[in-house]
Amino acid sequence: MKKAMLRAGCLGLAAALLTGCGAASSQPGSLPETTGSSAETAAPDDGTIPTLKWIQPGNGMPRNYDAWQAEVNRYLEEKIGVHLDVEVVPWGDWDNRRNVLVSTGGDYDIMFTDFKTYASDVAMGAFLDLTDMLPAYQELYGMIPENYWLASSVDGRIYAVPTLKDSSMTQYFIWDQSLLDKYSLDVSEAHSLAEIDPALRAIHEGEGMPSFILSQNGAIPILNVYDQMGTGLPAIGVRYDDETATVVPTLEQQDVQESLALLHQWYVDGIINVDAAIHEEDTAPKPCSFGQGWSLAAKTTWGPNMGIEATAVQWGETIVSNDTVRGSLNCISANCAYPEKALELLQLANTDTRLRDMLYYGLEGENFQYTQDGKVEKLNDDWSMAGYTQATFFNVSLLASDEFDQWAEVKELNENAVPSVLLGFDFDASAVKDELMNCTSIYNRYKSELLTGTQDPAVGVPEMMAEMRAAGFDQILQEAQAQVDAFMQSKAQ
Secondary structure, three states: OOOOOOOOOOOHHHHHHOOOHHHOOOOOOOOOOOOOOOOOOOOOOOOOOOEEEEEEEEOOOOOOHHHHHHHHHHHHHHHHOOEEEEEEEEHHHHHHHHHHHHHHOOOOOEEEEOOOOHHHHHHOOOEOOOOOOHHHOHHHHHHOOHHHHHHOEEOOEEOOEEOOOOOOEEEEEEEEHHHHHHOOOOOOOOOOHHHHHHHHHHHHHHHOOOOEOOOOOOOHHHHOOEEOOOOOOOOEEEEOOOOOOOOEEHHHOHHHHHHHHHHHHHHHHOOOOOOHHHOOOOOOOOOEEEEEOOOOHHHHHHHHHHOOOEEEEEEEEEEEOHHHHOOOEEEEEOOOOOHHHHHHHHHHHHHOHHHHHHHHHOOEOOOEEEOOOOOEEEOOOOOOEOHHHOOOOOOOOOEOOOOOOHHHHHHHHHHHOEEOOOOOOOOOHHHHHHHHHHHHHHHHHHHHHHHOOOOOHHHHHHHHHHHHHHOOHHHHHHHHHHHHHHHHHHHHO
16 A cells, blocks of 8 residues: 655644754655654753643543652653653543543643544644654654554644554454353354354353343444444445445445344344343343454453453454544644653653553552562552553553463554555545534434344335435535545555
8 A cells, every 4th residue: 555645844833842853854655754863852941840731531530649640750750851640531521521622722731532533623723743743753653553653644644643552453252151162162263243143043042041142332343344434424434445445325235234134133033132222331241242352352351351251253354444543542732832742751651661551550569560570460450540542552561460462462463454445534524514413413313223133224224324315415425435536546646
């Protein structure tokens, strides 16, 4: 794949702040060239140590935050001459808090964001353009694959540092191994809904209970093979491997239609729980469920969370797209007083294991301790920061209980992921903003019943599409196709 155009020339603010920025230029048709060393960053003129505020979602502020902050600040002052103030916003409050910060240019230096709002927040001017600054921070810039910088770009400019983790998307069926053993079932080659049908039926008949328990979000992976172009509307997209890049109504496509029909049959047959369309997410044991991640997560996360021995079998290909990379981004405020220091902090978090462990595990001696072989023993589960919002997984110390390095599997998945044909493309919805908003509202009314099999897709899909077309769906499709065609043409040049 050819590289997307990332234009040269320093941003005015960045040029004023970053020594030697003029040397970090690029030619049209390529990412900026890297320089040979890290940037030198300036301290405040009055000699004080700047404090950078980092806003993240999570489970609220840690109870021992003050002690942790003091320890982190001692370390950061020595390493890069900054202090850190973290605000951990509870998940339930995150959307409102983020909206206020973005709309008011609020008091923060670094903020987590993701694919749901990133492009629109960039359009509002909320975040600093990092394109010309990044090459000077070579440790950070060089460790993140070019495709990920491409996926993080908007109109050819980079406004975020992507979190290098499970940044591609791999779906898995998660099985209760005890039930597979009980009914002598081999699901190792069952990689689609149709292929797991016999095992689901065997468990359902043997246990007399639903064997594919869904929440109201439904079997969303059936739509994930379509790149939604940043629209936020899963009913429209381009199949990730379609070299013609044809924008389609996803729920009218044969592959999705077949999956919806099978889900409905399972619902009728009692394989899917009767309350699926209103069922909340939970961690109760399930005969078969699904999740996005990596196979070893069955041993480290999915199984322990459900209290079962779990086995994971991959569902479909591993894909990398704008949305998968944008699942975790950190942006620097356009109003940040010390943008070089903020970028240096993000570089350190992504390259320094000591700092990364403090962000990920908490306060040494209270939340965790190191073992003699350099692994981590957790002392409690009190740490409330969400590790995936901060920096790469690949420099986090392994747990003492880890019998294997699950991050090695994640790296391999990322390296072998199939890129979406629209990697680097962002849909500009300004011409169809009202139509998109109305169609998204209509889709949200239908999605739970359709994606859980509760409603017959032969009835529900035509009804939903008729409503959406009356609300301007075809105008959205035509506008998207015109923009996609222009993108594909520029990529081919």
